Amino acid sequence: MTRKLPLLTEDNTPFWQGGAQGRLLIHHCADCTRLFHPPAPICPHCGSFEVAPRAVSGKGKVLSYTINHQAWRPDLIEPYVVAIVELAEQAGLRFVTNIVGLPAEAVHIDMPVRVRFEQHEDVWLPLFEKDA
Amino acid sequence: MMFDRIFEKDVAITGVGQSAVGRPVARSGMRLTLDACLEAIADAGLKRADIDGVACWPGDNNNGDAFSPVGPNALIGTLGLQVNWYGGGYEGPGPLAGIINGAMAIASGLCRHVLVFRTITEASRRKVDKNASALTNKTIGRDSSFFWQWYTPFNVLSAINLMALYTQRHFHEYGTTPEQLAQIALTCRTNAALNPKAIYRTPLSLDDYFASRMISTPLRMLDCDVHCDASTAIILSRADVAKDGPNPPIRLEAIGAALHQPWSWDQIDLTATAARDVGEMMWARTDLKPKDVGSAQLYDGFSILTMIWLEALGLCPRGESGRFVEGGHRIARDGQLPINTNGGQLSGGRTHGLGYVHEACSQLWGRAGERQIAPHHVSVVAAGGGPLGGSVLLVRD
Numbered sequence A: 001m002t003r004k005l006p007l008l009t010e011d012n013t014p015f016w017q018g019g020a021q022g023r024l025l026i027h028h029c030a031d032c033t034r035l036f037h038p039p040a041p042i043c044p045h046c047g048s049f050e051v052a053p054r055a056v057s058g059k060g061k062v063l064s065y066t067i068n069h070q071a072w073r074p075d076l077i078e079p080y081v082v083a084i085v086e087l088a089e090q091a092g093l094r095f096v097t098n099i100v101g102l103p104a105e106a107v108h109i110d111m112p113v114r115v116r117f118e119q120h121e122d123v124w125l126p127l128f129e130k131d132a
Numbered sequence B: 001m002m003f004d005r006i007f008e009k010d011v012a013i014t015g016v017g018q019s020a021v022g023r024p025v026a027r028s029g030m031r032l033t034l035d036a037c038l039e040a041i042a043d044a045g046l047k048r049a050d051i052d053g054v055a056c057w058p059g060d061n062n063n064g065d066a067f068s069p070v071g072p073n074a075l076i077g078t079l080g081l082q083v084n085w086y087g088g089g090y091e092g093p094g095p096l097a098g099i100i101n102g103a104m105a106i107a108s109g110l111c112r113h114v115l116v117f118r119t120i121t122e123a124s125r126r127k128v129d130k131n132a133s134a135l136t137n138k139t140i141g142r143d144s145s146f147f148w149q150w151y152t153p154f155n156v157l158s159a160i161n162l163m164a165l166y167t168q169r170h171f172h173e174y175g176t177t178p179e180q181l182a183q184i185a186l187t188c189r190t191n192a193a194l195n196p197k198a199i200y201r202t203p204l205s206l207d208d209y210f211a212s213r214m215i216s217t218p219l220r221m222l223d224c225d226v227h228c229d230a231s232t233a234i235i236l237s238r239a240d241v242a243k244d245g246p247n248p249p250i251r252l253e254a255i256g257a258a259l260h261q262p263w264s265w266d267q268i269d270l271t272a273t274a275a276r277d278v279g280e281m282m283w284a285r286t287d288l289k290p291k292d293v294g295s296a297q298l299y300d301g302f303s304i305l306t307m308i309w310l311e312a313l314g315l316c317p318r319g320e321s322g323r324f325v326e327g328g329h330r331i332a333r334d335g336q337l338p339i340n341t342n343g344g345q346l347s348g349g350r351t352h353g354l355g356y357v358h359e360a361c362s363q364l365w366g367r368a369g370e371r372q373i374a375p376h377h378v379s380v381v382a383a384g385g386g387p388l389g390g391s392v393l394l395v396r397d
């Protein structure tokens, strides 16, 4: 499936390219020790500029999901699963992704998942598969 | 939330207007806009020269996009207006932002009569380009949007995927069922049958709902609003001059515009969204209570959003919207809380925001014709989904 890719910026490059080293990089605040997403130059929790990307486990759980059946573009392969994954490191730390590697009907809320990167040009998309 | 100055009490709605609503309408976006605006100005008993402010959400964003082909800039000269203030733009509390901004302009002394309008020509556009509304078309090449870049790489190509995530979570947390959700679409269709301007008026059964195509689980085609060409206009007037018009003024009793969460589709409370903040704010600005509401016009761009607004506005407890709408009796035209009495956007047409205000006023003025519900004095209008949200509590004394 082709994908629309993000324009890389100083703020988002670690997230979109961490997969080149097999790492899921999430912004972390040195002052309040919390992780946050999306990446930004300032910590939204405490206002500190002492932030930097940090590798997380890449493990989490499905917070919600949907099976997309609509052929929005001719090159899509439906059905595919869009999900919000909450990372194991911190409650509320989450982002939209795809669940891959198992039949769409097998996906469920709270299913444990782990990251699996898929490279498109200079972007490594963090997708998730079932964590045994 | 605590407020010690409630500006909106200085503002009232004095007239409404709406163009033909169709799929498509053989008129330009500007012509639709003029039809709606001139009808609203006349309805308020005013002349063009009386209009000294113009507000619109989202405005035309400099691209003539079918989502909003006409903004204040184009309208002012075309209609020969002389304004003391005008404003548009996407970044605001959702489809009611024009009402909220216009009311602020009046209350702050900039204007006496503000023309608020919203034009949409998505039906015409889609005849030419089926994918005109795809999220990936918002940027050319790589996604440079601060927001959409987090979704489009994962082939979130329509807002329905995001709405479906909210719906699935609501089902999971509260036990809401597809049968309950279906009542929003069924109720809107029943109401639309009595609205001569509605797009879809043939009766709909629960079987029809479940036979409708699955788009993004658990949301079906019939959970999505129907694109149309239309323009709607509302006249806001300063309360002290509003009483001189032909219509009984409909006061803006309270406004909700709060966002106490990130402007994001996935970093917010998934089952309450920005609507939660909007509802809390609106009720913090009035002595009225949810039990005083006689009718509710609640955004149904997707059916789940109506459910979220019911809860966010305290019209039912959080998590209880499924049980509240079950069977459709409570939300029917003769129920305890009639909703979307013109068929909403699901069957009436995606007039996108101001259509709800137009309908609320029509009902409060007793001009809704065959679909008129029992007389009442208080109506709530709310619009938006995800991080977008705004509401207004309307009172006809």
Ligand SMILES: [Zn+2]
Binding pocket: A029, A030, A031, A032, A033, A034, A043, A044, A045, A046, A047, A048
């Ligand atoms: Zn911090």
